[in-house]
Amino acid sequence: MKNLWKKLIDKYGYPKVFITILLAILLLIAVFQKQSIYGLLKDSLVRIGMNSVLVLAMVPSIVSGTGLNFALSIGIICGLLAGCITIEMNMVGLKGFLIAVLISIPFSVVAGYLYSILLNRVKGDEMTVGTYMGFSVVSLMCIGWLLLPFKNPEMVWAIGGKGLRTTITLANKYDKVLDRLIKLPNIDLPIGTLLFFALCSLLMWLFLRSKTGIAMMAAGSNPRFAQASGINVDLQRTIGTILSMVLGGIGILVYAQSYGFYQLYIGPLMMPFAAISAILIGGATAKKASISNVIAGVVLFQALLTISLPVINRMMPEGNLSEVVRIIVSNGVILYALTKVGGND
Amino acid sequence: MGENNSTKYVIELKNIEKEYFGNKVLKGVNLSVRPGEIHGLVGENGAGKSTLMNIIFGMPVIFSTGGYSGEILFEGNTVKIKSPKDAMELGIGMVHQEFMLLPGFTITENIKLNREILKDSIASRFLGPQLKTLDIEAMRRDARKALNELGMTVDEWLPIAGLPVGYKQFVEIAREIDKRNVKLLIFDEPTAVLTESEAEKLLGAMKMLAAKGIGILFITHRLYEVLAVADNITVLRDGEKVGSMKREEASIEKIAQMMVGRKIERVEKRQNKAEKSEEIIMSIRNLYVDMPGEMVKGVNLDIIKGEILGIGGLAGQGKIGIANGIMGLYRAKGEVYKNNKKIELNNTRKAIENGLAFVSEDRRGVGLMLDNSIELNIAIGAMQVKGMFLKTFFGVNWPRLVDERKIRENALKYIKELDIRCTGPTQITRRLSGGNQQKVCIAKALTLEPDILFVSEPTRGIDIGAKKLVLDLLVKLNVERGMTIVMTSSELGELRSICDRIAIVYNGKIEGILSPYDSDTNFGLMMAGEYKSHSKEAVR
Numbered sequence: 028m029k030n031l032w033k034k035l036i037d038k039y040g041y042p043k044v045f046i047t048i049l050l051a052i053l054l055l056i057a058v059f060q061k062q063s064i065y066g067l068l069k070d071s072l073v074r075i076g077m078n079s080v081l082v083l084a085m086v087p088s089i090v091s092g093t094g095l096n097f098a099l100s101i102g103i104i105c106g107l108l109a110g111c112i113t114i115e116m117n118m119v120g121l122k123g124f125l126i127a128v129l130i131s132i133p134f135s136v137v138a139g140y141l142y143s144i145l146l147n148r149v150k151g152d153e154m155t156v157g158t159y160m161g162f163s164v165v166s167l168m169c170i171g172w173l174l175l176p177f178k179n180p181e182m183v184w185a186i187g188g189k190g191l192r193t194t195i196t197l198a199n200k201y202d203k204v205l206d207r208l209i210k211l212p213n214i215d216l217p218i219g220t221l222l223f224f225a226l227c228s229l230l231m232w233l234f235l236r237s238k239t240g241i242a243m244m245a246a247g248s249n250p251r252f253a254q255a256s257g258i259n260v261d262l263q264r265t266i267g268t269i270l271s272m273v274l275g276g277i278g279i280l281v282y283a284q285s286y287g288f289y290q291l292y293i294g295p296l297m298m299p300f301a302a303i304s305a306i307l308i309g310g311a312t313a314k315k316a317s318i319s320n321v322i323a324g325v326v327l328f329q330a331l332l333t334i335s336l337p338v339i340n341r342m343m344p345e346g347n348l349s350e351v352v353r354i355i356v357s358n359g360v361i362l363y364a365l366t367k368v369g370g371n372d
Numbered sequence: 373m374g375e376n377n378s379t380k381y382v383i384e385l386k387n388i389e390k391e392y393f394g395n396k397v398l399k400g401v402n403l404s405v406r407p408g409e410i411h412g413l414v415g416e417n418g419a420g421k422s423t424l425m426n427i428i429f430g431m432p433v434i435f436s437t438g439g440y441s442g443e444i445l446f447e448g449n450t451v452k453i454k455s456p457k458d459a460m461e462l463g464i465g466m467v468h469q470e471f472m473l474l475p476g477f478t479i480t481e482n483i484k485l486n487r488e489i490l491k492d493s494i495a496s497r498f499l500g501p502q503l504k505t506l507d508i509e510a511m512r513r514d515a516r517k518a519l520n521e522l523g524m525t526v527d528e529w530l531p532i533a534g535l536p537v538g539y540k541q542f543v544e545i546a547r548e549i550d551k552r553n554v555k556l557l558i559f560d561e562p563t564a565v566l567t568e569s570e571a572e573k574l575l576g577a578m579k580m581l582a583a584k585g586i587g588i589l590f591i592t593h594r595l596y597e598v599l600a601v602a603d604n605i606t607v608l609r610d611g612e613k614v615g616s617m618k619r620e621e622a623s624i625e626k627i628a629q630m631m632v633g634r635k636i637e638r639v640e641k642r643q644n645k646a647e648k649s650e651e652i653i654m655s656i657r658n659l660y661v662d663m664p665g666e667m668v669k670g671v672n673l674d675i676i677k678g679e680i681l682g683i684g685g686l687a688g689q690g691k692i693g694i695a696n697g698i699m700g701l702y703r704a705k706g707e708v709y710k711n712n713k714k715i716e717l718n719n720t721r722k723a724i725e726n727g728l729a730f731v732s733e734d735r736r737g738v739g740l741m742l743d744n745s746i747e748l749n750i751a752i753g754a755m756q757v758k759g760m761f762l763k764t765f766f767g768v769n770w771p772r773l774v775d776e777r778k779i780r781e782n783a784l785k786y787i788k789e790l791d792i793r794c795t796g797p798t799q800i801t802r803r804l805s806g807g808n809q810q811k812v813c814i815a816k817a818l819t820l821e822p823d824i825l826f827v828s829e830p831t832r833g834i835d836i837g838a839k840k841l842v843l844d845l846l847v848k849l850n851v852e853r854g855m856t857i858v859m860t861s862s863e864l865g866e867l868r869s870i871c872d873r874i875a876i877v878y879n880g881k882i883e884g885i886l887s888p889y890d891s892d893t894n895f896g897l898m899m900a901g902e903y904k905s906h907s908k909e910a911v912r
Binding site: 233236237238240241242244245248249251252254255256257258259315 | 699701720721723724725730732734737738739740741742743744748752753755756757759762765772773774816
């Protein structure tokens with residue numbers, strides 16, 4: 028028994044094993060509470076699909092050596108901006124979604140490039156600087172959302188007619204357009220979103236096996252080695268940062284189509300933390316990450332959040348105590364994950 | 373040398389041995405210092421001087437690597453010095469090579485740091501001794517006294533930052549002698565950063581301290597300084613005491629010869645190069661490299677095609693900087709021509725494209741990605757610069773994907789050829805022993821198929837058996853592939869065992885080029901930078 032435990036820890040690391048056990052306990056309680064297990068699992072899958080691409084965005088930034096991308100909110104804002112533009116242009120359906128993705132990419136590339144200039148000057152402190160950079164840009168864009176000349180009455184405040192609303196609904200636009208891309212009879216699962224994530228993962232996997240991907244990996248793994256091997260370390264960090272931002276922009280669009288709303292203003296503020304926690308729980312560290320970390324992480328983290336809520340809700344029905352517990356659980360998991368930034372030694 | 377116990381020694385070291393990871397660096401060293409004696413300790417880098425000092429001063433590095441064996445007697449009593457604090461309590465002071473001073477504090481504060489003189493204040497009378505205030509007057513008086521003893525006229529209230537280097541060194545010494553009980557002072561290459569006049573002043577101060585009955589251990593590799601002040605001189609080589617003499621018996625030549633010694637016989641009888649070309653493959657003109665601690669200040673050197681050129685010299689003189697500068701790892705200026713074609717400096721990629729390859733002295737820091745596989749480590753340089761090991765993906769030309777099969781083949785080839793001991797090509801390099809890591813580094817360089825291979829400190833930190841393998845490998849590459857090799861090493865013995873010519877670097881410049889068969893004395897003099905002044909005797 029002790030041996031098996033040790034083996035498990037060695038192979039999967041503490042976070043994965045602990046969260047899996049916690050998840051199993053929660054599911055067990057849910058069974059006793061006679062909750063709909065199918066419903067819980069379905070909700071989990073929806074949330075996994077929603078968040079998957081955002082978690083994937085962490086990979087290029089970790090691999091290129093800039094650590095976890097705490098400034099992912101910048102990429103998210105680029106995605107939101109692109110989304111607002113498509114709404115302004117009245118694009119709907121899958122076409123609208125894809126055009127939003129396409130529009131977001133140049134925004135993200137420019138933002139990622141500018142941000143990487145900063146990162147290349149603060150080597151070693153990327154994560155701290157990134158956190159505050161993210162916060163700053165979110166705050167700055169709070170002004171931006173008010174001032175940008177969007178006119179579509181579905182988006183701007185009803186009174187005054189200026190400035191975007193905090194939440195913009197996607198109903199009648201491209202709400203659930205990926206989730207329901209592939210419909211199976213009697214089963215309502217977000218297959219399309221999961222396939223889209225699979226496609227992104229495949230592309231990322233291929234990229235990491237390309238010449239540039241290997242150079243990026245070397246630059247992240249040992250910058251001095253990379254330099255001595257003729258690799259331009261700063262360029263690789265720039266590429267990694269840009270890729271991360273692009274995936275952040277696409278990630279928020281995937282998130283929004285499933286969620287059904289764009290959340291502007293301080294909506295993106297804490298989003299990087301959820302993605303970071305997920306990939307850390309998946310076994311990544313600030314220096315090493317792989318696609319399997321992304322998958323394991325997003326499944327465990329989102330399943331935990333989704334399942335814990337109704338279970339705790341049933342246990343403590345008093346008022347909004349469950350909401351308090353939800354915040355404690357999600358931030359607790361984030362805190363736990365952040366203690367694993369350096370790996371489990 | 374009276375080893376009888378009737379003489380009272382300040383410190384006596386008996387049969388000190390020390391191992392670092394199975395590598396013996398001290399092999400039974402005996403040393404004793406009388407009160408009032410200046411004892412010179414000389415030796416090449418890696419001879420074990422610093423290790424010995426670390427043992428005496430109880431540095432943590434000694435105990436974190438398994439301690440030492442042997443006995444230390446301090447004033448006749450056996451002691452175990454477990455930390456610098458123990459050493460200080462016994463009355464051992466150390467003047468460091470790099471200054472351990474707080475730049476923002478004044479001279480007085482630095483001298484009195486953590487030993488401040490306190491006086492009562494109103495608050496302390498009521499609230500206890502924690503609130504005593506500093507007696508600045510008394511502290512200044514003490515500092516003044518210590519400075520006066522050293523013949524320093526500088527004001528004691530000046531901050532350290534901004535003082536000339538020489539003054540900082542004296543403040544360090546003042547701090548040590550201000551400690552009332554100091555009985556033994558260790559000077560670890562104190563003159564390395566000083567100008568000649570400052571050094572002279574320092575030597576004078578040392579004599580004066582000795583006259584007060586303080587025992588002094590003086591480590592240096594400036595031989596004339598030892599002769600100027602030391603009463604007794606001990607020479608270490610490879611962790612052994614190879615000689616000790618009184619000053620009257622010593623001469624620079626004698627010490628130089630002892631320091632270098634003939635360690636390795638020239639094992640490799642190489643194919644006598646009848647067709648030895650005189651074609652110059654690379655010429656270096658006026659090369660300056662800004663590598664901290666290894667500054668190169670104007671090197672001129674020609675490398676002959678097909679030779680093994682050794683670059684030797686003591687640590688800190690700049691020998692390491694030459695290869696690092698040419699390969700673009702540190703900022704360099706000057707001109708480097710290969711086959712009469714100028715090579716762009718400060719561009720590693722261009723250097724590799726021009727057929728240069730480099731095995732770094734910093735194996736774990738620069739040479740390897742420790743958490744990646746052997747095969748990737750070997751392949752990555754060639755992949756990035758030369759576009760090897762890539763394949764197209766379904767006929768699409770971009771992005772080009774890594775050809776894992778070819779990488780594997782290449783790794784297996786070198787694992788076999790260089791006899792890399794590992795569990796397989798996918799093992800991560802962190803788990804390899806030092807010698808095998810070095811072979812991976814060499815394999816990585818060879819995969820680039822260079823014309824000139826720069827190898828820095830190829831045997832640093834690897835055991836003796838592996839050392840021989842690595843050196844044999846270099847000779848084999850030179851003989852079989854005709855590869856030009858430039859080997860930088862602190863170990864003169866190994867340079868002399870395989871090189872055709874050896875350039876000795878002193879103070880950032882080439883002091884001279886010697887044949888491996890030249891006398892120990894010449895090597896010793898060149899490394900100490902005193903070849904030119906002694907050249908009358910040296911030229912046979």
